[in-house]
Amino acid sequence: MLHVAVVGSGPSGCYTAQSLVQLDHEVHVDVLDRLPCPYGLVRYGVAPDHEKIKSLQGALCTVLEHERVRFLGGVTVGPGGVAAARLRELYHAVVYCVGAAADRRLGIPGEDLPGSWSATEFVSWYSAHPDAVDGGFLRGARAAVVIGMGNVALDVARMLVRGVAELSGTDMPQAALDTLAAGRVADVHLVGRRGPSQARFTTKEVRELGALPDTAVLVDPAEAALDPAFRDPSGLPGPLRRNVEVLRAWAGRPPHDAPRRIHPRFFLRPVELTADGAGHVSAVRFERTAPDGHGGVTGTGRYEEIEAQLVLRSVGYRGVALEGLPFDAASGTVPHRAGRVLRAGAAAPGEYVAGWIKRGPTGVIGTNRPCAKETVTSLLADATALAERDVPADPLEGLRAEGVDPVEWAGWRAIERAEAELGASLGRHVAKLPDWDALRAAARRAAT
Template identity: 70%
Template sequence: MLRVAVVGSGPSGVYTAQGLVQQTRVPGVRVHVLDRLPCPYGLVRYGVAPDHEKIKSLQNNLRDVLTDERITFVGNVAAGAPGPAPAQLLELYHAVVYCVGASRDRSLGIPGEELPGSHSATDFVSWYSAHPDAPEADFTGPALTARSAVVIGVGNVAVDVARILARGADELRPTDVPQGALGVLAGSAVRDVHMVGRRGPSQARFTTKELRELGSLPSAAVVVDPAELALDPVYGSAAAAAALPVVRRRNLEVLRGWAADGAREAERRIRLRFFLRPVELLERGGRVAAVRFERTAPDGDGGVRGTGSYEDVPAQLVLRAVGYRGEPLPGLPFDDRAGTVPHTAGRVLRDGLPSPGEYVAGWIKRGPTGVIGTNRPCARETVESLLADAPELAGRPVADDPVARLRAAGHRPVPWPGWLAIEAAEAALGASLGRRTVKIPDWDGLLAAAHGPV
């Protein structure tokens, strides 16, 4: 029997586990899916916006995999400090596949970025998604007394946070957004949400479906300046627009329609801005008060250059959504420049050579690129590498009962029944509040539900 640990229960981890048990080349593979959280599903639970119920329903597919009798979910076990180090995991399992994602947000690197009121979109998403590590205090104080918010970035994460800021509480109440976040959002004073990109609309990274959602919000209107669209060299050229990838071409069509129609009357406004590069966050009264942008222009090589013209956009809340990067895992090699673990076809490299029994898949392998489905071929490549190495790996002595060894080392694993107990507690919490399922947002609450009263 080949025992494999998959570290991380998001899509890349679950697809890796699925690939290992469904193949027929190496019989008798058993997989433990470890996660530092007591809950499975990774970013599908803690990254997909609460109002995107169709995407969140992917949890049902992941559940089907994790309930396979050949797969065991082991929650509340963190690989690396304070959990078992990679060397210790190799004493428990023949192979370990790290699918730990890319959880660190990228910074802007500009003056004033650390001012109160300036946050990463990652933290904001974690807060309204009830992640137990979310810095709740950042968003329950004066942050949402802001009347103007700036979201820096024009990808799908930026669209998500802009949409949540612009939604009314009645629209979010049917979702699983935590009760505390719902209360804060219900009292939000935000009326203007500026979503700003340093390049043009033809280079924006959001998908058309996400973009169109902004125009369907009942309590918000989208504002697009035709003059900013006209700055894009693709905008005025039918031939250049036709040569764009289909998603970007459709994005331009949506933006052109909004610019032509003008904004309707609404309680809130979402202002889509382009060709503006943030250069400084301005302060008043010890908090962020505005963002200073430099107007940019196409440089002819696909990038932009500064023009020396500046604009200050009032903002008492600033959320940066400019990308993710991987975080080093203690005991694993790490390429700080790329933000990934060095590998070849998924095999972890130590000093340039494959490390027997250690593998990576997902964002920690390839960087934060692609969509959920991109994790399937990525996981498949890693599984193929592991299976090719299986004859050598299977000869190593490992623990008969890795979970018992983890408990003996002082860890408190949450098994699948513990996760089901969390689900039941969240359903009961929702019922007590007159809502559907409501997420438990804190470690104590999650572990109490999983393990029962101490």
């Protein structure tokens, strides 16, 4: 009987646990997470108004409630917690499903000015991640620039113009809801360095912008037409063609007045963030780009500025090195072969990876399922050798000996009840607890 630790309770971690118990009817799995709450980016990354995607929590919950799966929240692996080497002593195998925790940077002057943030910081705030800070994102902001053309960029643009009536039915923390409701952002510029046919968002996401109440989506037809595929999208793959068709429909509409406006902009590369007299970001300077004929763009030497008191960059994620594991800094991943961690080119017995730390920040939530199954297939092929190792009958005792006091499933259920109670007190269905103290206090209620 194998005891396996899965580090990370997001989709990749849950799918790994699911594959393990489905493919081996004796394996026992502990799903460890640094946070007291499970589900990873499904809880703390999916936009609160995307209730269909967030409902995936129900399927992940079924995995974590399996009789041979145990959720252990509040367990840090690495500095300040349980060392990776110690984890290997407690379990026959460890699968790391820790995602990609860092944001890619623009690397331009002014990027660290007050008022300039990563989209992840903004998402963490309105999703009530306990590590989030209230940076006064919207303070004094009349115009915002969102740099990037992926789904996360569309999410944050949408949140900036959503009204309180549309968000009060979500699980957004009350403080973020109040701040967004009082926001005065009228113009959101969604900016990409390439053309409409190369945007990374999905058609469903971009169509949502056109359905927002009291909001106009304004596409400059001349700018978009710098992309030859915008003028004639017939040769594009289906998903990209549908994206372009949505943008073409907007570009063909006469401008109309609305209290809030979203401006998709193309062929603009950020080169500098400039500040006002108080040192706060006031504008983004862009270089106009042009297609190079090979799928990329080249600079034209022409520049323009877009006024903004809030700048959110959404240009991708990177994996972070884990203490005790090898790391490829170029790709931001752990070197592996079919999920087996490689040390000096050889498979490290009992160490595995799945999800973004394995393959990089690519794909959608469902991509994690086959990724996890590949890793689990490798692990179970090694099962005979792994089972020869002597590990404790119950690894939880060893974790507690390291000073860990895990939040078990009953503690998480207590957090859920506390969030429902908080929501009811505010006249809402549910409202997330916004900080570590509130989460820990709720989890402790399970013990009493």
